[in-house]
Amino acid sequence: MKSNNTFVGIIVLITIILVTIATFSLGCAEPPAIPDNESVLTEENNSEYVYGDANVESIQILTLESFPVQIHVIATGYLPDGCTAINEKTVLYDEETKSFTVHITTIRPADAMCTEAIVSFEESIALDVNGLEKGTYKVDVNGVTDEFELQMDNIPQE
Numbered sequence: 001m002k003s004n005n006t007f008v009g010i011i012v013l014i015t016i017i018l019v020t021i022a023t024f025s026l027g028c029a030e031p032p033a034i035p036d037n038e039s040v041l042t043e044e045n046n047s048e049y050v051y052g053d054a055n056v057e058s059i060q061i062l063t064l065e066s067f068p069v070q071i072h073v074i075a076t077g078y079l080p081d082g083c084t085a086i087n088e089k090t091v092l093y094d095e096e097t098k099s100f101t102v103h104i105t106t107i108r109p110a111d112a113m114c115t116e117a118i119v120s121f122e123e124s125i126a127l128d129v130n131g132l133e134k135g136t137y138k139v140d141v142n143g144v145t146d147e148f149e150l151q152m153d154n155i156p157q158e
Contacts, residue, residue, distance in 0.1 A: 048110040054079065054086060054121070056104065056142040068154045071127040075141045079106060079121060083114035089125050099138035100127050129154050 056077040064070040079085070087107035093100050102125050108114075127139070129150065136149045 050108045050110050051087060052084075052106045052108070053142055054104040054106050054123075056144045059139065059141045059144050059146050061139060061146055061148045063148060068130050068156050069150060071129045071148060073100075073102060073125045073127060073139055073141060074122060075102070075104060075125065075144070076120070076122045077142075078118040080118060081108070081114040081116055082119060083112040084108040084119070086121060086123060089123060091125060091127060093128070097138070098135060099140065102139065102141040104142055131155055 054077055056075050058076050060074040062072045062074060064072065084106050085108070087105045090103045091100060104123060125141070132150060132154045134150050134153050136147055138145060138147045
């Protein structure tokens with residue numbers, strides 16, 4: 001009788017393990033739909049990647065006490081899953097409007113099966129403020145804006 005109970009217990013345990021494996025496999029088997037305009041085929045390894053914009057929640061502008069003054073922007077936000085990573089950070093300066101536009105993009109393998117938990121990030125971006133005159137400057141990082149003020153011309157004396 002005891003060996004019969006042991007055999008039934010082993011069968012139940014194997015069944016539970018197989019059902020668990022099947023459940024996880026079915027839940028993760030289908031990658032999310034990818035819009036055609038966002039996917040790019042790279043020549044290096046013939047893998048397809050999806051590019052997007054990082055979700056920036058807040059920015060903090062730091063003024064480093066030096067001369068010439070240095071300005072850094074700390075952008076914090078989140079990535080939509082465990083496979084998405086920061087790709088590029090580009091900074092454009094518009095002299096006419098005295099504004100910096102920072103664009104943070106993301107990259108993700110198109111066919112990857114990923115955790116669907118969001119992942120927070122913090123990126124530091126240096127702004128090139130050498131040679132700028134005294135005044136107030138605007139900063140836009142993926143739609144989140146703030147401004148900083150240069151108290152004096154940031155032009156090094158020779």
